[in-house]
Amino acid sequence: MDDLPELIRLAGRTALLRRARPPDLDGLVELHRRCSAETLRRRFLGAPQTSGRALGCLVSQHATHTQLAMAGTEVVGAGSVFQAADPAELAFLVRDDWQGRGLGRALLRRLAKAAVADGVRAVCLHTYADNAVVRHLLDSYGLPGRGSIADGVLTVRVDHQVIGSSATP
Structure with a gap:
C-alpha cells in the first residue's frame, strides 16, 4: 500500500493522515486521555483499554494497520484494521473536538485502501446499535454490510469486493 502521508x-482545520509508528504511542495515550x-465507551463497548501497554499493539505493525490523524504534533484521531482474525476488525477513535468534520470518513478511506492492499477478505465493525454516528459513517461511505445485533451491539461485516470499491475517494 502507498503509505505516503x-x-x-x-471544516476549516487541517490534519495529516499517516501510518502509526512505535514513537507515536505517547500521542495515542494522550488522544485517549x-x-x-x-x-x-462507544469506542471500546464498555471499559476502555487506554494504558500504554494496551495501546502498544496499535503501533507494533504486527497484524495491525493503524492510521493517525495529526493536527501539528497532536494525535486527534486514529483508526485501525486488526488483521489477526478473519474477518479483520475495524476500529476508530476521533477526539471530541474533531468529531463531525469528516475525519472518521477520511480514516476509513485510508484503512479500506490498506485492507485491500494487504489482501483482507472481509472486515467487521462492532458498535452499539444506537451509535448513529458510526451507522451514518458507514452508510455515507457506501459500505453496505451484513449487520446483526446481539445484546445491544451491532456487528457489521463488509466483504472485500465492497471494501475495494469503497477504497477510492
Missing part, C-alpha cells in the same frame, strides 16, 4: 482540510468518557 496525506494532508486533508476538514483527551476523549470524553462517552466517546471512549
Whole structure:
C-alpha cells in the first residue's frame, strides 16, 4: 500500500493522515486521555483499554494497520484494521473536538485502501446499535454490510469486493 502521508482540510482545520509508528504511542495515550468518557465507551463497548501497554499493539505493525490523524504534533484521531482474525476488525477513535468534520470518513478511506492492499477478505465493525454516528459513517461511505445485533451491539461485516470499491475517494 502507498503509505505516503496525506494532508486533508476538514471544516476549516487541517490534519495529516499517516501510518502509526512505535514513537507515536505517547500521542495515542494522550488522544485517549483527551476523549470524553462517552466517546471512549462507544469506542471500546464498555471499559476502555487506554494504558500504554494496551495501546502498544496499535503501533507494533504486527497484524495491525493503524492510521493517525495529526493536527501539528497532536494525535486527534486514529483508526485501525486488526488483521489477526478473519474477518479483520475495524476500529476508530476521533477526539471530541474533531468529531463531525469528516475525519472518521477520511480514516476509513485510508484503512479500506490498506485492507485491500494487504489482501483482507472481509472486515467487521462492532458498535452499539444506537451509535448513529458510526451507522451514518458507514452508510455515507457506501459500505453496505451484513449487520446483526446481539445484546445491544451491532456487528457489521463488509466483504472485500465492497471494501475495494469503497477504497477510492
